[in-house]
Amino acid sequence: MTSVRSGFDDLVTGARNVDFWAFMAHHEVKQRYRRSYLGPFWVTITTGIMVGAIGTIYGGMIGSDAARYVPHLAVSFVLWSFISQSILEGCHMFLEAGGAMRQMKTPRSTFLYKTLYRNVLLLLHNAVVILAVFLLFGVLPGWPLVLLPLGLVLLFANIAWMVLVSGILCARFRDVPPIIMSALQLLFFATPVLWMPEALPPHLSLIMLNPFFHLIAVVRDPLLGHWPDMVSVAICAAMAVFGWIGALGLLSRTRKRIVFWV
Amino acid sequence: MASVLLENVALDFPIYGSTTQSLKRRVAKALVGGAIEKSGSKVTLVHALSDVSLALAPGDRIGLVGHNGAGKTSLLRLIAGIYEPTGGRLEVVGRITPLLDIGHGVDPDATGYENIVLRGLYLGRSRREIDTAMPAIAEFSGLGDFLELPVRTYSAGMTSRLLFSASTHFPSDVLLIDEGIVVGDEDFQARAIERLDGLVGQAGILMISSHATDILERYCTKAVRMAGGRIVATEPISASEGPEVAS
Numbered sequence: 001m002t003s004v005r006s007g008f009d010d011l012v013t014g015a016r017n018v019d020f021w022a023f024m025a026h027h028e029v030k031q032r033y034r035r036s037y038l039g040p041f042w043v044t045i046t047t048g049i050m051v052g053a054i055g056t057i058y059g060g061m062i063g064s065d066a067a068r069y070v071p072h073l074a075v076s077f078v079l080w081s082f083i084s085q086s087i088l089e090g091c092h093m094f095l096e097a098g099g100a101m102r103q104m105k106t107p108r109s110t111f112l113y114k115t116l117y118r119n120v121l122l123l124l125h126n127a128v129v130i131l132a133v134f135l136l137f138g139v140l141p142g143w144p145l146v147l148l149p150l151g152l153v154l155l156f157a158n159i160a161w162m163v164l165v166s167g168i169l170c171a172r173f174r175d176v177p178p179i180i181m182s183a184l185q186l187l188f189f190a191t192p193v194l195w196m197p198e199a200l201p202p203h204l205s206l207i208m209l210n211p212f213f214h215l216i217a218v219v220r221d222p223l224l225g226h227w228p229d230m231v232s233v234a235i236c237a238a239m240a241v242f243g244w245i246g247a248l249g250l251l252s253r254t255r256k257r258i259v260f261w262v
Numbered sequence: 263m264a265s266v267l268l269e270n271v272a273l274d275f276p277i278y279g280s281t282t283q284s285l286k287r288r289v290a291k292a293l294v295g296g297a298i299e300k301s302g303s304k305v306t307l308v309h310a311l312s313d314v315s316l317a318l319a320p321g322d323r324i325g326l327v328g329h330n331g332a333g334k335t336s337l338l339r340l341i342a343g344i345y346e347p348t349g350g351r352l353e354v355v356g357r358i359t360p361l362l363d364i365g366h367g368v369d370p371d372a373t374g375y376e377n378i379v380l381r382g383l384y385l386g387r388s389r390r391e392i393d394t395a396m397p398a399i400a401e402f403s404g405l406g407d408f409l410e411l412p413v414r415t416y417s418a419g420m421t422s423r424l425l426f427s428a429s430t431h432f433p434s435d436v437l438l439i440d441e442g443i444v445v446g447d448e449d450f451q452a453r454a455i456e457r458l459d460g461l462v463g464q465a466g467i468l469m470i471s472s473h474a475t476d477i478l479e480r481y482c483t484k485a486v487r488m489a490g491g492r493i494v495a496t497e498p499i500s501a502s503e504g505p506e507v508a509s
Contacts, residue, residue, distance in 0.1 A: 019388045023389065027376070031369065103360060105360075256346045259344065
């Protein structure tokens with residue numbers, strides 16, 4: 001356990017730095033849309049337009065029932081945006097924090113919390129699109145909704161370590177950001193966002209190895225009124241445990257040196 | 263009770279992506295203080311600090327002197343907890359305020375008030391402390407209604423007034439100052455020096471890195487001379503002699 005101890009301490013002290021990261025996250029969201037009339041609701045609007053356009057075009061092409069396809073698309077697209085945006089921002093979180101790290105004593109995880117919180121704020125803005133689609137198509141999730149908190153915990157727990165690991169790797173090796181960007185682009189097509197998981201032909205079931213397949217499923221299923229697949233839940237839980245052990249080990253080993261890399 | 267204790271502290275840091283051709287390294291070694299060494303394949307290792315021992319107690323007023331690259335800023339960052347020593351022992355007791363780069367993190371599109379909050383957060387203060395201090399900081403800055411406007415509309419002098427006012431408001435046990443923080447026009451400078459006197463007076467331990475003899479004579483009782491990442495001399499400062507005498 002000693003090998004993950006200093007990383008764990010860093011996470012705890014970083015969490016206490018809430019005044020810093022919460023203000024920074026809010027401030028960054030606000031600053032980006034300052035002097036625009038709609039402010040951060042531009043996030044909501046652009047997502048709404050994407051979902052509307054893809055829903056119409058792809059929904060028409062695939063020929064599936066709009067009442068099933070569009071809610072699936074809205075939830076999956078919003079979740080995918082959260083996942084990919086968080087990880088991409090994670091790539092730059094330490095690189096951008098170089099100046100701050102060199103003038104104040106601060107746990108490295110402060111910047112992790114800032115990145116996560118900022119993306120959760122954006123996720124909440126995008127959740128409005130899901131709500132609108134549900135109202136439009138009269139989607140009522142029913143009882144499976146009680147498992148939504150479980151799905152969200154699994155999603156956030158996994159995204160958090162992924163953001164941390166990509167932050168550290170990208171700070172050390174400048175070749176990693178483009179690698180991660182390409183990998184995410186590929187994974188987008190291997191994740192049921194534009195297509196529905198039922199459409200997956202058996203010979204392509206290897207796609208189930210894609211971790212994001214399950215991370216999205218555990219949140220999407222309860223929202224759409226399905227009980228989540230326990231295999232997906234188990235995979236997400238295992239990923240969270242092993243991912244965090246690895247991430248804490250990495251943070252413990254590199255924590256002191258990150259400031260010299262950026 | 264504030265205290266700072268360093269025992270045989272070493273700080274090495276890796277520099278990535280530098281071309282480590284030997285001629286360049288030799289030249290660099292001759293020009294700057296820090297000892298540069300090649301470690302492994304492409305990573306240059308800088309011995310920023312070597313074998314630094316120092317024990318400071320309340321009332322100590324230290325002026326750090328030495329050439330560029332002698333390790334003054336590295337030492338301040340080490341004591342501030344920004345860098346962790348790669349060797350030796352470091353113990354600091356008390357609340358530390360590093361005033362190293364007070365211009366960092368200015369958001370030109372944010373208002374003066376928002377930038378005061380940003381500055382306070384970068385100094386490690388809580389929102390509550392900052393909100394309580396806000397009226398006093400605003401008053402001292404003398405910027406009045408300009409604080410409602412984005413900082414990009416400020417003149418350079420106004421920006422530095424704002425940063426100085428926010429940065430020097432909070433008292434601390436261990437105050438670490440990197441050169442050149444007194445700013446503004448003449449009228450403001452007089453008040454700034456007065457403010458700095460107060461801040462320094464409240465601090466248990468002061469460490470200033472500076473080349474300016476008048477600053478050192480005004481605030482420091484002891485000069486620590488650094489060269490090549492080591493402490494080479496410790497000499498008393500008195501207003502009549504100045505730090506340069508013993509070197």
